[in-house]
Amino acid sequence: MPFFPARFRRAPLAAAIALLGVPPVLAQDAPAAGAATASAATAATAGTLGDVTVSSERLGSFGSGTVQVGTFRDQNPLDVPLTNNVITREVIDAQGQRTLYGALRNTAGVTRSQLSGSAYDNIAIRGILVENRGNYRLNGSLPIVNLIDVPLENKERVEVLKGASSLYYGFVPPSGIVNFVTKRAGAQPVTSFATSVNQYGAADVHADIGRRFGEGDAMGLRINAVTGREDSGIRNFSGDRQLLSGAFDWKVSSRLNLRLDAEYYRKDVSEQAGITLPAAVAGRITLPRLPDNRTNLAGEWQRYKADAANLLARADFALTDDWSAIVELGRARNHRDRRFSQFGLANPVTGAGTLTVSQQDGQSYQNDNLRTELAGRVATGPVAHEITVGFTRNERAQDSRNSPTLSFPQNLYTPVDIPFVPRTAANASTPSAIVDRGLYLFDRIALSEQWQVMAGLRRSDYSSTTPTTRYEAQKTSPTVSLMWKPTARTSVYASYIQGLEESGTAPATRANAGELLPPSVNKQIEFGAKAEVAQGVLLQAAYFDVKRPSTTVDAANRFVLGGESRYKGLEFAASGEITRQFALVASALAMDPKIVRTAVAAELGRIPENAPRTTWSLFGEYRPDALPGLAFNAGYYYTGKRPVNNANQAFIDGVGLVSLGARWRTRLAGRQTTLQVNVDNAADKNYWNSTGNGLLGVGAPRTVRLAAKVDF
Numbered sequence: 001m002p003f004f005p006a007r008f009r010r011a012p013l014a015a016a017i018a019l020l021g022v023p024p025v026l027a028q029d030a031p032a033a034g035a036a037t038a039s040a041a042t043a044a045t046a047g048t049l050g051d052v053t054v055s056s057e058r059l060g061s062f063g064s065g066t067v068q069v070g071t072f073r074d075q076n077p078l079d080v081p082l083t084n085n086v087i088t089r090e091v092i093d094a095q096g097q098r099t100l101y102g103a104l105r106n107t108a109g110v111t112r113s114q115l116s117g118s119a120y121d122n123i124a125i126r127g128i129l130v131e132n133r134g135n136y137r138l139n140g141s142l143p144i145v146n147l148i149d150v151p152l153e154n155k156e157r158v159e160v161l162k163g164a165s166s167l168y169y170g171f172v173p174p175s176g177i178v179n180f181v182t183k184r185a186g187a188q189p190v191t192s193f194a195t196s197v198n199q200y201g202a203a204d205v206h207a208d209i210g211r212r213f214g215e216g217d218a219m220g221l222r223i224n225a226v227t228g229r230e231d232s233g234i235r236n237f238s239g240d241r242q243l244l245s246g247a248f249d250w251k252v253s254s255r256l257n258l259r260l261d262a263e264y265y266r267k268d269v270s271e272q273a274g275i276t277l278p279a280a281v282a283g284r285i286t287l288p289r290l291p292d293n294r295t296n297l298a299g300e301w302q303r304y305k306a307d308a309a310n311l312l313a314r315a316d317f318a319l320t321d322d323w324s325a326i327v328e329l330g331r332a333r334n335h336r337d338r339r340f341s342q343f344g345l346a347n348p349v350t351g352a353g354t355l356t357v358s359q360q361d362g363q364s365y366q367n368d369n370l371r372t373e374l375a376g377r378v379a380t381g382p383v384a385h386e387i388t389v390g391f392t393r394n395e396r397a398q399d400s401r402n403s404p405t406l407s408f409p410q411n412l413y414t415p416v417d418i419p420f421v422p423r424t425a426a427n428a429s430t431p432s433a434i435v436d437r438g439l440y441l442f443d444r445i446a447l448s449e450q451w452q453v454m455a456g457l458r459r460s461d462y463s464s465t466t467p468t469t470r471y472e473a474q475k476t477s478p479t480v481s482l483m484w485k486p487t488a489r490t491s492v493y494a495s496y497i498q499g500l501e502e503s504g505t506a507p508a509t510r511a512n513a514g515e516l517l518p519p520s521v522n523k524q525i526e527f528g529a530k531a532e533v534a535q536g537v538l539l540q541a542a543y544f545d546v547k548r549p550s551t552t553v554d555a556a557n558r559f560v561l562g563g564e565s566r567y568k569g570l571e572f573a574a575s576g577e578i579t580r581q582f583a584l585v586a587s588a589l590a591m592d593p594k595i596v597r598t599a600v601a602a603e604l605g606r607i608p609e610n611a612p613r614t615t616w617s618l619f620g621e622y623r624p625d626a627l628p629g630l631a632f633n634a635g636y637y638y639t640g641k642r643p644v645n646n647a648n649q650a651f652i653d654g655v656g657l658v659s660l661g662a663r664w665r666t667r668l669a670g671r672q673t674t675l676q677v678n679v680d681n682a683a684d685k686n687y688w689n690s691t692g693n694g695l696l697g698v699g700a701p702r703t704v705r706l707a708a709k710v711d712f
Contacts, residue, residue: 061088062088062091062575062576062585062621063537063576064086064575065077067086068181069140069179070140070167071167071388077530078489078531080161081483081495081526082163082528083542084161085160085162087103087159092155094621094661094663095659095661096661096676096678097152098149098151099117100149101117101123102680103158104158105637107125107573107587107617108572108616109615110125110615111123111124111127111610111642111690112697114610115695116272116698116699118232118296119148120267120304125175126162126569126589126591126593126611127593127608128611130175131172131173131502133367134394134396135169135176135178137177137179138182138330139180139261141328142310143169144180144332145333145365146178147334148266148267148334148336149241153224155181156181156182156184157181161177161179162571163176163524164522164524164546165499166499167442167458167497170436170458170462170500171502171519172501173501174548182222184210184220184249185211185221185249189212191209192711193205193206193207193709193710194708195709196705197705198233198704200232201229202232204229204241207223209223214250218250219248219249220247220250222247225243226242226244227241227242228241230267233294233702234272234701235415236296237269237296238300239303240268241265241268243264245263246263255318255319256316257316258315259316260312260313261311263309264310266307266308267305268303270296270301271298271303271338271341272297273341273355274341274342275288275695277644277695280647280649285644285649287644287650287688287696288351289413290686291351291412291413292686293684293685293687295415295698296415297341297410297412297418298357301418303339304336304340306334306336310333311330312329312330313330314327322376322378326371327372329369333365333366335364335365338359339357339359341355341356341358342356342695344356345412351412351414352410353410354408354410355408355410355418357405357408357421358405359403362401363398363399363401364399367397369394372391374389374390375387385446387441388442392437392438393436394436395433396433396435398432398433399429399430400431400432403423432464432467433464434463434502435463437462438458438459442455449485451482459475459476460473460474461473462500462519466516469515471516471517471518473519475521478496478498479498482494482495489533491530493527494526494527497526498521498523503520503551510559511556511558512558512559513559520548526543526545528540528542529541532576535577535579536576537575537576539572539574540571540573541570543569543571544567549564550563550608552600553599560599564595566593567608567611568592568593569591569592569593570590570591572586581624582622583621584618585620587617588617589615593611593613594608595607600646603647606643606648607643609644609645609646609692610643610644612641613641614640614654617637618636619633629666630665633659633660635659635660637659638656639654645694655699657681657685659678659679659680660678660682661676661677668710671710671711673709673710674709676708678707680702681699685699
């Protein structure tokens with residue numbers, strides 16, 4: 001066998017290194033089939049880092065040729081031994097989406113959790129909550145704080161890498177990683193202006209400008225700016241939002257590339273009230289009759305004001321023909337003032353109850369992240385190795401403040417206005433901090449043209465500190481996978497991963513209130529197959545089995561880490577172009593989630609809260625040859641019934657929602673122009689859209705959005 005198999009020799013070093021977590025510099029706008037992209041790999045093989053110029057995916061691409069997340073950054077999805085989904089810019093544009101859930105509804109197993117989504121999207125994947133300070137990443141690296149709607153206007157794509165991801169990301173739940181990839185300046189200049197409105201009075205404008213400049217176009221800059229008025233059609237709702245972002249890159253020399261991403265965004269809206277679960281009677285909960293989907297039990301003065309700033313800097317070095325290094329530094333900051341309210345139903349017939357308002361001002365969150373990696377290739381006899389060794393340090397600081405709660409009479413079915421109450425003095429702050437350090441080693445081993453093994457270890461050093469307690473732990477977690485590629489367009493794999501996650505703090509109602517629980521170790525097995533068919537449609541099928549420790553309450557009323565939930569099931573996905581005229585994104589999940597160990601007898605053998613057994617989605621777009629530039633689309637998104645708590649004392653019903661749309665690309669006054677209409681919840685259904693943590697959320701009403709975009 002050759003020193004390096006032919007497929008490895010054809011894949012340039014930087015692309016191979018990217019598989020292990022060191023992506024080629026600035027190759028963020030990765031190509032779908034038929035698209036061009038800059039390859040830092042080719043140059044790296046010659047001892048350089050390569051050209052930083054990139055181009056966006058070809059027009060109409062619902063599929064993606066690469067993944068940009070974790071140890072698999074810039075790798076072909078066929079070579080990733082886990083379930084991954086990519087929502088491309090073209091899909092986001094076709095659906096007219098601006099929110100995280102709006103994009104991720106195209107991914108099997110994704111549901112809203114706890115909140116209705118009026119202020120930001122709280123997401124669960126496969127019934128497991130996506131942690132808001134660790135599981136959301138910018139450009140595959142920086143953990144951003146998902147406590148405000150993350151704008152999509154400056155994003156090229158949104159990705160989901162499902163399951164345990166601790167090798168690269170440290171202490172995170174095994175729900176998966178959500179990654180936002182920013183737009184960058186490409187070979188062609190970009191100048192576009194867009195605007196949109198809906199029938200409730202919401203309106204926004206968006207400017208997107210990208211240029212390359214300097215000698216040899218060595219520098220690139222992409223600027224995005226958005227401002228708009230928010231209105232979703234629910235009662236007592238109003239607000240505004242803004243975004244300003246910049247993505248800069250600079251090819252300093254043939255061996256050094258620099259990149260800087262900065263974004264600031266804010267949102268000020270009236271937050272929809274949550275509805276608390278009624279008390280159980282004889283072990284069962286009777287859910288209230290659904291209110292109208294325009295209902296908001298909170299007052300317009302009950303604001304959710306939040307802003308976020310994310311900064312990520314990166315340097316890539318080509319050390320030799322076979323070795324390169326990266327250094328990344330980043331900070332994510334979030335601040336919010338909140339008047340969150342919960343409605344407790346007292347009379348299910350009349351709808352009478354009490355609205356409790358919690359004043360939560362001055363909450364701040366900050367993530368500081370450092371990552372450095374060395375990657376290269378060696379050989380041991382006929383076996384080729386591509387090795388990455390890296391170190392990461394993530395510090396997450398939080399400062400929370402609460403004021404006394406306020407109570408008002410309210411009615412679920414005939415809401416009354418809630419009188420304005422001035423801000424009251426906040427309680428003392430309760431700061432906390434988490435430091436997660438990790439040293440990891442990853443080896444991709446080519447046994448032949450068809451067979452490869454991937455194995456890695458991470459040694460984690462974790463500490464968590466509050467004003468009264470401190471906890472420290474050191475853990476080692478492995479990952480290993482085996483992949484067989486019978487052809488260049490198919491792959492079959494098996495993988496085993498151990499993940500690490502935080503377990504939480506004992507609440508005030510328990511005997512050990514305030515105690516920090518030790519981290520837990522989750523385990524995941526996955527078997528899957530992937531194939532590329534037609535004109536670039538990626539098909540994926542996988543069986544997964546996740547064992548996740550959970551907290552429970554023992555006989556002494558202590559909050560302890562003594563339970564376990566198991567999530568196993570089948571997942572399917574398809575994305576890309578079937579023909580020149582038809583493109584689709586489809587997904588399906590059939591899952592058997594179960595609580596297999598707990599100290600609470602009523603929960604044993606039950607389904608974990610908010611975990612659906614089935615979800616599926618289908619979105620397609622038809623582009624008739626007879627009508628150039630015109631496209632029609634439709635989508636259907638189904639979520640099965642979900643338990644409201646671990647005891648399964650009630651379930652919210654399953655629901656299927658329809659979306660419709662059309663867009664027309666043409667030239668007006670000599671300018672490329674896109675005119676578009678999208679309709680979400682076309683049937684205007686009333687439905688519960690979220691549950692969990694003792695809360696219920698109501699879905700949004702039908703929304704019709706008109707949009708126009710002009711390219712200069």
